[in-house]
Amino acid sequence: MNLEKENLTHNELIERIFIEYRESDKAKYTSLFLSSFSNNKLSHRSGLAVFSIMQSFPKHSFTISEDSTPNKQLFDKMSDEDKEFVISRMPCKYCASLKQVNYRKDFILGCFLEIGGLIGTDIQNYYCYLSEANKLKVTQPTESDFRIFSEILTILLEADEKDTVKKTLQSKIDKIKGFKSNAEQRQALLETLGYSSILETDEHKGFLEYYTNFASAPKKTHSSDWNYPVDFWLGKDGINKEAFKFWFGEYSQLEKFWK
Incomplete structure (x- = not known):
């Protein structure tokens, strides 16, 4: 599967995030983080940012905030196609992601390798960072x-x-x-x-x-x-x-x- 560019639903991406999170290990992430200070391998430092957020990040389905719900009378008069379009432009109340996600690994991976932490805070970043950090071999700090x-x-x-x-x-x-x-x-x-x-x-x-x-x-x-x-x-x-x-x-x- 080519994950350089992929169209996913919010719920599919959340499921993938938690699959990667279940496979992650705190001792490995902290060891990689510490080892990055002298070797300057920023990819080793990046994973802990998302792993930290995942400590309280809720597993959830796409849910629209009540504050952003469209006017009910107007919404009820719309066609099914128009309703779907309106919903597609509204963010999830838990993570602010849209219902459909155009996953672009190339840019996110560049940040993972070169920044040593998060630039974007959306669920695309969480998935990429966890999946890439899980591939790394444990490196012990000096x-x-x-x-x-x-x-x-x-x-x-x-x-x-x-x-x-x-x-x-x-x-x-x-x-x-x-x-x-x-x-x-x-x-x-x-x-x-x-x-x-x-x-x-x-x-x-x-x-x-x-x-x-x-x-x-x-x-x-x-x-x-x-x-x-x-x-x-x-x-x-x-x-x-x-x-x-x-x-x-x-x-x-x-x-x-x-x-």
């Missing part, structure tokens, strides 16, 4: 990986109360010895720490226990291009130690960040 990740976490923990992840902290992370990255890749990394609930706030939670539809998630400012919830994170919010232990508790090299 001492350099633990050092780099520890330095990133230390920068976040030592941030001033009102610091965001968007300027000063990014600049400091960019200067870590042995860590090659550009601004887009650092943003994707920090957003992954948000999805995983490691970087969250009391009001704006990650996906470890709470699901938020990105399409309706709030933005800190109208012009912000950062994804929820790290968009709202400030230095005073620190690190969620319980979430950190959930993801990286098997690594004694990182235990100071959850104890």
Whole structure:
């Protein structure tokens, strides 16, 4: 089957996502994520973003939000063909996907290989990222990986109360010895720490226990291009130690960040 370009229904794609999710393994995803810091294999880092979201992502059928339901009187007068067209242009209330999905693997795969995290947050990305990450062989992190990740976490923990992840902290992370990255890749990394609930706030939670539809998630400012919830994170919010232990508790090299 050629999956470079394929027309799928929303429900077919959701089913494929959960097939891949059932075959995924947390230990493998965290090991790949950690190993990416020194070898700069961004494909190893990308999978954890979606795996984090899947912790609370609901298995569901295509459902239209009541807020977007068309006027009943007008809708009832439409032909079956017109009704189907109207429904086809409405997003699912759980994931914002349309009923029919034109799956394009080529562009999504490029982001998976080159960004190290999510660019788009639709279900096409979830399927591609999980299926590609599941194909990777486990790579164990090295001492350099633990050092780099520890330095990133230390920068976040030592941030001033009102610091965001968007300027000063990014600049400091960019200067870590042995860590090659550009601004887009650092943003994707920090957003992954948000999805995983490691970087969250009391009001704006990650996906470890709470699901938020990105399409309706709030933005800190109208012009912000950062994804929820790290968009709202400030230095005073620190690190969620319980979430950190959930993801990286098997690594004694990182235990100071959850104890």
